[in-house]
Amino acid sequence: MLRINRENLRSSHQMIWLLIDFMMLGLLIINLAFIIWDSIYNFVAIQNLLEQHLPAVNSVYRPVHENFIFYDLVFVSIFLTEFFLRWGYSVKANVYDRWYFYPFIHWYDLVGCIPVGSLRFLRVLRIISIIYRLHQYKIIDFTSTRLYRFVMFYYDAFMEELSDRIVLKVLSGLQDEVKRGSPLLEKIQQDILYPRRGMLSDWLSERVAQAAQQGYVPNRGALRAYLENRVDHALKQNLELSRLKYLPVVGPTIQDTLENAVGDIVANVIHQILEDLASSTNHAFIEDIVNVFLPEPGEEVADDAETQALINLTLEVIDAVKDQVRVKRWREALP
Template sequence: MLKINRENLKASHEAPWLFLDMIMLGVLFFNLLWLLFDALYGTDAVFAWLYDVFPTMTLAYQPVHDNFLFVELGFIAVFLTEFVVRWIAAVVRNTYLRWYFFPFVHWYDLVGCIPLAATRIFRFLRIISILHRLHKFKIIDLNETALFRFLAFYYDVFVEELSDRIVVKVLSDAQKDIAAGSPLIDAITHDVLMPRRPIITQWAASTLNHLGTSIMDPEHGKVIREHVLNSVGKAIRGNVHVNAMKIVPVVGSTIERTLEAAVTDIVTQSIINLLNDLSAAQIEEFIKHGLTHESEEEQALDREVLLVVNEVLELVKHHVGEKRWKVELAAHKEARAAAKQTEI
C-alpha cells in the first residue's frame, strides 16, 4: 500500500498537483476499465452471459456501446484539458528551455488521446509518469511496494542475463584475437602509432630535455640529486678500495668525502647531459630498433604474457557466467523458510 509522505508533500509545494494527479489517476483507471468492459461487451460470449444475468442492463447499455466514440471523446476532452493546464504551468515555471518542448517530452499523452485501439495503450504511460513524478518528489516511495520489488527483480534478471552474454561474447572475441596473434594490437601499432611516430618522438625528446633542465633547478631537481647522492654514497662506502683509504691517517676520511661528492656531481651531470642531448632522431632510432629487432627470449616472453592474459579472460568469463540472481533467489527462499519455521 502506497503511503503519502506529508512532510515531503508540504516541502515540495505540490499539493494542488497531487490532488490533480489523484483525480487523473482515478479518471484513467475508470476509462481503462470502461474500455475493457466495452470491448468484452462486444463479444458474443460475454454479451450472452450478461443478457442471461442482467438482461435489462445489457439492453440499456447497447446504445452506449453503439456510440462509445462519443463517450471516448468526453474522456479525451478531460485528458487534453489536463495536458494544456500542465503545459501552461511548465511555461510559467520555465521547466524547459523552450515553451514548445513540453508536448515533445510528453508525447505519449497526446498519442494516448487518439481514439484508436492501438494508441490507447499509451495511457498506461500516463499512469507511470504520474507515479514517477510523485516518487521523484519523495511524496510516495515505490520501492516499498511488492509490485515494484517484483518488477525490479526480474528487470535485474533480464539485464544480468543480457549483459553477461554480451560480456562473454566480447571476451571470447578478445581471446580469438589473442590466439590469432593479436591483430588488433598490431593494427593499432602500425596504423595509428607508426604514422604519428615523428610527433611521439619529438614529444618524448622534449619531455626528456625538460626533465634534464628540471634536475639542474635548485628546487625541482633536489629530490633527484639527493637520490643520486645517497646511491653513490652507498656504493662508495661499500667499495673495498675506497674503504682502504680510511687507513690513511688524518686525510683518509677527507679523501672519501671528496671522492663521494665528486662522483655524485659527475653522475648527476652525466644524467643531465644525457637527457639534454637526446634528440628526436636518436629516440626515433631507438624505437625503430626496438620494434624491428626482437630476440627469441623476448618473443617467448610475449607469448607467455598472452597466455596469462587468455587465462585471466577465461576466469573473468567464468565469474561473469555465474548467475547472481539465482543466488539471491535461493537466499530469499531460505529466509522465507526460516521465517515459517520460526512462526511454527
C-alpha cells in the same frame, strides 16, 4: 503496499498540481478499465453470456457500448483540458526554453487522447509519468511495493543474463583473435604503453619511493638488527670461517671482526639501497626497468617460446574473467 506521504504533500509548493495528478490518475485508471471492459464486451460470446446470466447488466450497458465514443470523448475532453492548463503553466513559469517544447516532450499525452483503439492504451504512459512525478516529489514511494521489487528482480536478472552473454561473446572473440596471432598485444605495447613510458616511470618511481618511505624508514632499526642477526647466524654456520678460531692468540679476534664487518657491510648496503629507493634518485633505476619491459618498437625482445607463453597467459586471464562473468549474482538473491 503503496503509501502516500501526506507530510510531503502538505509541504509541497505544487500541492494543487499534485492533487490534480491524483485526480487524473484516478480518471485514467477508470478510463482504461472502461476501455478494457468495452473491448471485452465487444465479443458476441460475452454479450450472449451476459444476456443469459445477467440480462439487467446487459440491458444497462448496451446503450453505453453503442455510444462508447461519446463517453470516451468526455474523458478525452478532461485530459485535454488538464494538458492545456499544464502547458500554459509551463509557459508562464518558463519550465522549458521555448513555449512550444511542452507538447513535444509530453507527446504521449496528446497521442493518447486520439480516440482510436490502438492509441488509447498510450494513456498507460501518462499513468506512469504521473506516478514517476509523485515519486520524485516523495509523495509516494513505489520502490517499497512488492510489485516493484518483483519486477526489478526479474529485470535485473534479465539484464545480467543479457550482458553476461554479450561479454562472454566479446571475450571469446578476443581469445580467437589472440589464438590466430592477432597483433593486439603488439599494438597495446607499441601504441598504448610505449608512448607513455615516461608517465609509467614517474608513477612507478613515486609509488616505490612512497612504499619504501612508509615501510622501511620507520623500521630501519629493527631491519638492521634483523639483518645483522641473520648474517651472524649464517657466518657461524660457515665451516671455513669457524676454523679461524683455532688460530693461536688472534683467531677468535679475527673471527669476531669478520663477523661484525660482514654484518655491518650487508646492513649498510641494504640500508643504502632502500634509502635510494625512498628518494627521487630511484627514477633512473625504475626507468631502466620500464625500458626493459617496453623496448623501442622493432626491437626483438622475445623469441617464439616467450611469445607463445605470453599468449597463453593472456588466454588464461581471459578465461578467468569469463569464469567470473558466468557467476549468476541474481540467483544469490533467490530465497
